[in-house]
Amino acid sequence: MDKLYSLSAKSMKELLDKKEVSSVEITKSVIERIEKTDKDVCAYNSYNFENALKNAEAVDTKRANGEALGALAGIPLAVKDNIHVKGLKTTCSSRMLENFVAPFNATVTDKLNASDAIIVGKTTMDEFAMGSSGESSKLAVAKNPWDTSRIPGGSSSGSAVTVAASQVPFAMGTDTGGSIRMPAAYTGIVGLKPTYGTVSRYGIIPLASSFDQAGPMARNVDDLAMLFNAVCGRDKMDAVTKNYTFDGYGDSVKGMKIGVPKEYYGEGVQPAVKERVYAAIETLKAQGAEIMEISLPSTEYALAAYYIIQCAEAASNLGRYDGLRYGFRGSNTSNVEDLYLTTRSEGFGDEVKRRIMLGTCVLSSGYSDAFYKRAKLLQQNIAKEFTDAFKSCDVIITPSIALTAWKFGEKAGNPAEVYAADICTITLNIAGLPGMSVPCGFDSTNNMPVGFQIIGKKFRESDILTVAKCYENAVGGFAVKEF
Amino acid sequence: MKIDIRHIAKLSKLSIPEDQIERFEEEMQAIIQMVENLPEIEGKATAVDTENTMELRADEVIPSASREDMLMNAPQTAAGCIVMPKVVE
Numbered sequence: 001m002d003k004l005y006s007l008s009a010k011s012m013k014e015l016l017d018k019k020e021v022s023s024v025e026i027t028k029s030v031i032e033r034i035e036k037t038d039k040d041v042c043a044y045n046s047y048n049f050e051n052a053l054k055n056a057e058a059v060d061t062k063r064a065n066g067e068a069l070g071a072l073a074g075i076p077l078a079v080k081d082n083i084h085v086k087g088l089k090t091t092c093s094s095r096m097l098e099n100f101v102a103p104f105n106a107t108v109t110d111k112l113n114a115s116d117a118i119i120v121g122k123t124t125m126d127e128f129a130m131g132s133s134g135e136s137s138k139l140a141v142a143k144n145p146w147d148t149s150r151i152p153g154g155s156s157s158g159s160a161v162t163v164a165a166s167q168v169p170f171a172m173g174t175d176t177g178g179s180i181r182m183p184a185a186y187t188g189i190v191g192l193k194p195t196y197g198t199v200s201r202y203g204i205i206p207l208a209s210s211f212d213q214a215g216p217m218a219r220n221v222d223d224l225a226m227l228f229n230a231v232c233g234r235d236k237m238d239a240v241t242k243n244y245t246f247d248g249y250g251d252s253v254k255g256m257k258i259g260v261p262k263e264y265y266g267e268g269v270q271p272a273v274k275e276r277v278y279a280a281i282e283t284l285k286a287q288g289a290e291i292m293e294i295s296l297p298s299t300e301y302a303l304a305a306y307y308i309i310q311c312a313e314a315a316s317n318l319g320r321y322d323g324l325r326y327g328f329r330g331s332n333t334s335n336v337e338d339l340y341l342t343t344r345s346e347g348f349g350d351e352v353k354r355r356i357m358l359g360t361c362v363l364s365s366g367y368s369d370a371f372y373k374r375a376k377l378l379q380q381n382i383a384k385e386f387t388d389a390f391k392s393c394d395v396i397i398t399p400s401i402a403l404t405a406w407k408f409g410e411k412a413g414n415p416a417e418v419y420a421a422d423i424c425t426i427t428l429n430i431a432g433l434p435g436m437s438v439p440c441g442f443d444s445t446n447n448m449p450v451g452f453q454i455i456g457k458k459f460r461e462s463d464i465l466t467v468a469k470c471y472e473n474a475v476g477g478f479a480v481k482e483f
Numbered sequence: 484m485k486i487d488i489r490h491i492a493k494l495s496k497l498s499i500p501e502d503q504i505e506r507f508e509e510e511m512q513a514i515i516q517m518v519e520n521l522p523e524i525e526g527k528a529t530a531v532d533t534e535n536t537m538e539l540r541a542d543e544v545i546p547s548a549s550r551e552d553m554l555m556n557a558p559q560t561a562a563g564c565i566v567m568p569k570v571v572e
Contacts, residue, residue, distance in 0.1 A: 103552040236540035304518040324567050329558035336568050341498045360495040377524040416513035
C-alpha cells in the first residue's frame, strides 16, 4: 500500500486494528517520506529512525501475541525538541544545548510510550521557544510547506511543518504565548493549547513556567483529540496538573453561544484574515450556533503584561545556563565570572538575549513595581474579564493571528512588530484558558492559510473540539498541501 | 524610559560587543515602549489561582537519576565530580 504516511492517525489505527498493515510498514513509509521531503521543509533537529523501527516491531509483536495495546499503538509521531526523550538530544534549537542528551523522559514522553506510539524524531523550534516565526532556531530552520520562502510560524515550527507536509499524522508542541496555535494557523493545521494544568510540564525545558503548556497538533480534529487524550491528566511530578479526564466531543453546535470580542478584530488584523474568520463564524451560525458580540476591554494591555511576565520568568529560568553543570561551556576563560559571560554570550542567540535582558530589566531594582507588579495585576483583570464573558457564552472565537505567513527575513530587525503579532493568542496563556487554532481558508492576497481560534472555559476542551468538529464537517474537511 | 544596555547586560550576565550595543539599544527601546504604558490599577496581585490550587505529591523516596546519567552532560568531569574554574585564590 503506498502513501501510508499520508493517512490520518485514525485511519492508521483502523488498518492496524484490522491487521491490514503493520506498524513497521507504516513507520517505514513515514521514514521514507521524511527522508524524501525534509531537505525541503527542515522540520527536524534529529531523527530517531532506528529506535522507531525497533519500537514498531515490538508493537507488531505485541499485537500478534494478542497483548493489550495502548491507544496510539504503532502510530508514528514527532515531538518538539524541548521535550525530553531519554537518550535523544534535547537541544531547544540552541547552541547552548546542542549536545545535551536527555537523562530522563518527560511525562509526556512516558505517556506516549505507554500508549505504544512511535516517536520518529525531534522537531525544530524557535530557540528556547522564543519566537513566533521559527526563524530564531540556531539548528534546523523549518519552512512553510505551502510556500517554502515563507515562515512556518513558531515556536513549534517543526511540529507544525512535519504535520502540514504529511510526514507524520500528528506531533506534540508546546505553547507559552501561542507557540502551538500560531504555527498551526500559518501552516493550515489544527493545534490545541490545553488549559494550564491539563498536560504535565515535567521534563519539558521551561520558558515561562506559569504559561507553558504542551499540546497536540494534527491535520484533523479526530487525530488531535486522540493525541490529546493520550497525554493529558494528573502527574505527581507537576504540582499544577489536575485530575483531568477528557470527556470527548460532539459535532453539533445547535444552541451553543459563541462570543465574538470586538477587541480582537481591530485595525491590526489584516482584512483578508478578518474576512475568513467572519466567514467561519457565519458557517457556525448556519449550523445552529448563536453568535453574540462581547467585549474584553483589557486586551489592549495584554501584550505588555504578557511580555513583562514572560520575559521575567524566562530570565529567571535561563539563569541555570551558566556553563558549569551541563550544556555549552565557553572556552579560554580566566575565572568563573568570565566563564558565565562567555558561555551565555556565545551560547544564546540574539532573541534569547533580548528577552533575558527585558526580563532582567523589568525585575530590576526601581522597575519591578512599575512593570512586573502592574503586569500581574493586569493578568488578574484579563482573567476576570474572560470569566465574566463566559457567563453569557460557551466559547469565544477570534482570529488565531492577525496576519498570514510572511517571507523569511521580512521582519528582521523589528522584534517589537513580531511580538505584536502574538496579540490574539497570548491572552489565553495569561488567563490559563484552553484555545485551538482551526484552518478557515486562505488569504486572498498571498494564498497562505488563515486560522481562527476557539477559546473555551477552563478544562472545557470538549466544548472547543465540538465546535471545531462541527466546523470541519460543515466545510467538508481541511485542505492538505500536496507536497 | 531610557535603556542602559551595558547595565542590563551586566545584570543578565551577558556581554554585548561594543559594535552591537547601539542595535540592541534600539531594539530594546522599541520593546520597552511597547510595554511601558501600563495603566495604574488598584488592587493586590496574587500569583495563585485560588480555584485551581497546586497539589503537592507525598514526600516519598523514589529512585531518580544515576550519577552517570547526571554527569553525562557536564562539560568537564573528574572523579565523579564536575570540574569548574577556581573560585578561591
